[in-house]
Amino acid sequence: MIANFKKLCYIIHMKQNFKYYKSAFTLAEVLITLGIIGVVAAITIPMLIHNSRAIEMRTRLLRANSIIQNGIGRMVADEVDVAELMETRDYGLLRKYFKDGGCAVPKNASEGKYTNYYGNSSIGNAAAQKIIWPPYCLADGMLLWFATLNEYRSAGGWTSTSYTVLLVDINGLQGRPNKYGQDVFFWVFNPDDGRVHPFGKSVTYVLDNIASSDYYKYCPGSKSWSEAGIGCTETALSDEAYFKRLKF
DSSP states (O other): OHHHHHHHHHHHHHHHHHHHHHTSSOHHHHHHHHHHHHHHHHHHHHHHHHHHHHHHHHHHHHHHHHHHHHHHHHHHHTTOOHHHHHHHTOHHHHHHHSOOOOOOOOSSHHHHOOBOTTSSSBGGGOOSEEEOSSOEEOGGGOEEEEEEEEEEETTTEEEEEEEEEEEEETTTTTSSOOBBTTTEEEEEEETTTTEEEESSGGGGGTTTTSOOOGGGTSSSOOTTOTTTTGGGHHHHHHOTTTGGGSOO
């Protein structure tokens, strides 16, 4: 009898708790909760996508730096004249040091539609370097240009030097934003030490004999600079959060 009574009390207790739990959340509370979840998702999902893109872009930049350093390093070891290769465009020789990615490339500046960091000046207005078109397609769809570095002198304006510039679009023509310092980065080959250096604050010792513009040293530089963003490569390579601060 006592055992049955205890069992009955337990059943009644469970039913009461079930009713309590069943009515614990009202429709309004559920809707509010879903609304909060939606707001949080709206904030966090774009951030996650942006951070994922930033990681991808940084990985591509590091890959591009490795490809350039390795390719030019082997050229120097084989005593290849980098400046001459730039002028002759010997693709057979170029493929020996840089794997051909087989992608479509823009024929000229108008087709490429590249701009400076701020997007307010076209690559066609470039004066700090004479870019050789078309670019060469690297692995992973990256694009490589060779260019002659120019220096600015108040008396004669922009004049060419013996330095070779290498530009890389790390995500290809179809990958946006196609801007200096965001997905297009610059290196300079120094014939004196046979090495490739990223443009940035440290580039002054490489170009100590060149009357160079601040274009090469500062990131991203003034909005009034037609080639703002050239000096961002060193910063982008050394700062892990660089791409996270960009607005893609």
